[in-house]
Amino acid sequence: MTSATTAAAYDDLLGRARAGHLGPDPASLRIAVAFTTRQAVRHDGRGTAYRNEVLSLRLAEAVGSCAVEPGALPDSAVEECVGADVARLLDHPLPAVRVAALDAYLMHIAPHTPEYGAEPVHLPTGTSLEKSRARARAVVELLELPTGATVLVVGVVNSLLEALRSRGLGYVPCDLKGGATEWDEAVVTDALAAAGRCDALLVSGMTLGNGTFEALRRHAQQHGKQLVMFAQTGSAVLPRLLGHGVSAVCAEPYPFFWLDGGAGTIHRYRAGCTEGGLR
Structure with missing residues (x-):
């Protein structure tokens, strides 16, 4: 963009x-x-x-x-x-x-095509868990962090936490509903309060709809932290905020991976990628 x-x-x-x-x-x-x-x-x-x-x-x-x-x-x-x-x-x-x-x-x-800066990523056929894990790997690959870094994960998806573990990354799980992760880790409810002790942010696009996104974007921008969005919500909205606090987006327009077992495509964007045709 x-x-x-x-x-x-x-x-x-x-x-x-x-x-x-x-x-x-x-x-x-x-x-x-x-x-x-x-x-x-x-x-x-x-x-x-x-x-x-x-x-x-x-x-x-x-x-x-x-x-x-x-x-x-x-x-x-x-x-x-x-x-x-x-x-x-x-x-x-x-x-x-x-x-x-x-x-x-x-x-x-501006559809999700290379012309507009999108990098297509193939999701294979498989069970709901297999497809969830494949998407999680594609999302986590957008984080550029050393082993041992800590990621604030807003919108708890256990496959994302699993993928972070496999990279040797720590995390703080956060969700407005609270509760616990698959591994019985406490889920915090105040994302902004937890952001200060994290090196990067991995955030659901759902934050656009519940009004919590902007505070996280400003935090990432002010503190020079990576903010990677995984977006079923606002998949075409969030790439427009690249370079303004958002460092990368994994965009997943409807139909989402969990709707069927067939192959699919998600689209990754990174700040600084070249695009054309948009006004």
Whole structure:
């Protein structure tokens, strides 16, 4: 991404999209399909389970998504999005709708292709756990850290923790729900409070929707720390923040790896990569 196509902060990016400074007038584009995906999973061999709920919006060939806490999204949200123009949804009172609309808009004008700075990574066929581990390896490879460094992991995914262990990296697991990891490690709930004792940050895109992302981005920027995002939420949004606190993104647009056992593709971005064509 170049300076002309990136933004200094999420709100800056949202404002530029609303004003039509990044591409077509969002008032001229309408959402054809809106849907939610709800999932519960316990991988074979794992003792813990988790749930996901994701709002997705279809704009032409693009699908933008934002994960929410299960049960937090009102049923009316989907109906409100169908047929609405993107400009209206970028001003929606629900943060999840704004994120999903911005994600769909940006993916529509700049899809995940090498032309726009994306490095495709193949995910093989396999069980849910095999695919989870393959994605985790691709994410953790974006961290450039010496053995023994400590990573704040915001949005606990046990496969990511496992991949960090295999690299000889320590971690502090963090999630708003608290609890414990697969290895009975305590999960902290205040990411910013824990960030100071960590050398780098590995953060879920879900933080865009729950309002915790910007504080972490500013911390990484102010302290010169790597901030690597793994993004099903906002997969097309977060690459626009490269070089402004975000050092790398593993972008995973819908359909996500956990939806089926077939092969798939995720897309990695790094700050400083060359791109073309974006305005």
